[in-house]
Amino acid sequence: MDFRTGQLAGHTVARVGYGAMQLEHTDRQAALTVLRRAIELGVNHIDTAEFYGDGVVNGLIREALHPYPEQLVLVSKVGAVHDGHTG
Numbered sequence: 128m129d130f131r132t133g134q135l136a137g138h139t140v141a142r143v144g145y146g147a148m149q150l151e152h153t154d155r156q157a158a159l160t161v162l163r164r165a166i167e168l169g170v171n172h173i174d175t176a177e178f179y180g181d182g183v184v185n186g187l188i189r190e191a192l193h194p195y196p197e198q199l200v201l202v203s204k205v206g207a208v209h210d211g212h213t214g
Contacts, residue, residue, distance in 0.1 A: 151180025
């Protein structure tokens, strides 16, 4: 993994993280396994959002990784409004 890093809120994070958006379309057990394996392989930056699967993705992240590793940075988006017509 390319560990060129940047600073985010005082944490050193990889420039490339794991995008969790597609996890809502994955078998639950497979999603949990993928998240855990990503951390084992050194991923320390996971991108998510409340509106990914109406909160399903955040629940998967919590179930797979809580208590969160100290080096893990969860990056999220806020303020988006889900209008029911878009994904």
